[in-house]
Every structure is written in structure tokens, then in C-alpha cells.
Amino acid sequence: MKCSNAKIIFVTDSNSQSRLFIEHIEARLKCEISLLSPVDSIEAIKNNNALILLDAAEMDDSRMQNWCVSAAGKQGLVLAAINLRDENHATQVLASVYLKGVFYRRDSVDLICKGISKLLDDHLWMSRSLMTQLIERYRNQQLNAYRPVGGLTQRELEIICLLGSGASNNAIARQLFVSEHTVKSHLYNIFRKLDVRNRIQATNWARQNLGVLPNISASAARKPAETRSAKNGLAGTDAPGL
Structure with missing residues (x-):
């Protein structure tokens, strides 16, 4: 999924800060980004070939989960979360929703652009330490599942x-x-x-x-x-x- 034929959708509140962020990303990646409100339905996305960025600063876990559940039945949609507080917050969110990428509030625009490009190329985007935590959690769940x-x-x-x-x-x-x-x-x-x-x-x-x-x-x-x-x-x- 290249930027030339993919659609990027930023799910967040529409304000001057979010519009400025979109302008920066569009200028760096040379692609168009649409904005949807967190209260909108995923049905508003007509293009199945899309990267959806969920703003964790404007959406609670249950709303993010609803978006992920709705996206599960649609091929070609890739979901990532942006503005996560830290790795603990990411781990908490990933316990209930499936995301292919995570971005933190501290991430620079350059780093976010790099991550978006990787996601468009069908790669995961998350830190090695976060992956280690997720693997460890999954391993513990498997052990507990078989423990008498x-x-x-x-x-x-x-x-x-x-x-x-x-x-x-x-x-x-x-x-x-x-x-x-x-x-x-x-x-x-x-x-x-x-x-x-x-x-x-x-x-x-x-x-x-x-x-x-x-x-x-x-x-x-x-x-x-x-x-x-x-x-x-x-x-x-x-x-x-x-």
C-alpha cells in the first residue's frame, strides 16, 4: 500500500492543532490525509485501501476498540494509534485492540512520517521493547491457560x-x-x-x-x-x- 494509491485517515477532533499536524504530514509524505471525528462510523471510509490513525488523546479505549472491531471485517484497512502516553499505555491499549503501529506523544514529525511509510509498506511499527512486552504477556497467557x-x-x-x-x-x-x-x-x-x-x-x-x-x-x-x-x-x- 503505497502513498500514491492509499488513503490516510486521521481520526481525531477537528481543531487548529490537528489541522496543522495534517499539513505537516502531507507536506512530508506528499499525500492527502482526511480527517474524521471519533464519533463518526468507519462506514464513512469508502476506500478499503486505507491507513487509519486513531488519536489516543481524543478517544478512549472502548471507542478505539469499536473502530478496530468494525475494521476487522474490511480487507485493506490498517489501524495504528497515535499520541499514546508511553509504552505502558500502548501495552494497555494493545491488550484489547489490534493495531499494526503505535506512535507516542513524544515522537517527532520525522519519526511519525517514517512510521507511516513503514505501515504503508505493510510493516509493523512499534518499538522492540514493546514487542518484547507483548510477547511476554502472550507467553504468560498461554502458561495460565494450561496451568491446572x-x-x-x-x-x-x-x-x-x-x-x-x-x-x-x-x-x-x-x-x-x-x-x-x-x-x-x-x-x-x-x-x-x-x-x-x-x-x-x-x-x-x-x-x-x-x-x-x-x-x-x-x-x-x-x-x-x-x-x-x-x-x-x-x-x-x-x-x-x-
């Missing part, structure tokens, strides 16, 4: 989710194709790891730490156990607490 919650194994997480639906030991065993003895052993380990004493406490812990639990039909989960008990003429014999 509360020390629970994947099987124990499955059991505690079924527990939250009201399923009996027998129903859980049939659902997971294991024995009731195995389910009781897992429940014992779950209670010990979570430092709880019964099913209700374990379920409450799960709802607080795991969010909304998968919902299976409690009546359907209990049905196999009830059917088996009826056939045997016996009531369920789950141990207290387990």
Missing part, C-alpha cells in the same frame, strides 16, 4: 462440573465411563485440594473460580442411577460428603 486450576487435574475438573449439575456418583461414573469407586477417589482428592468438606462447598468454589459450570440435565444424569437402584431394589449408598 486449584491444582485440579482435567479429570477432576470434569467431575466437579458434573457435580455442579447435581449428578450422583453413579451418574458421574456412567457419564465418564469409570467406576463409582474411582469417582469417590477423585472427589476425595478434590475436597482435599480445595480444602472443602462437601459437595455444596466444592460446587460453590467451582462457581466462584471457574465461572458458569457446564449444565447437564440433573434429572437425566440421575436417571441411570435411579434405574439401576430400582432394578436392584436398593437406594443410593453414597458415603456422606462424597
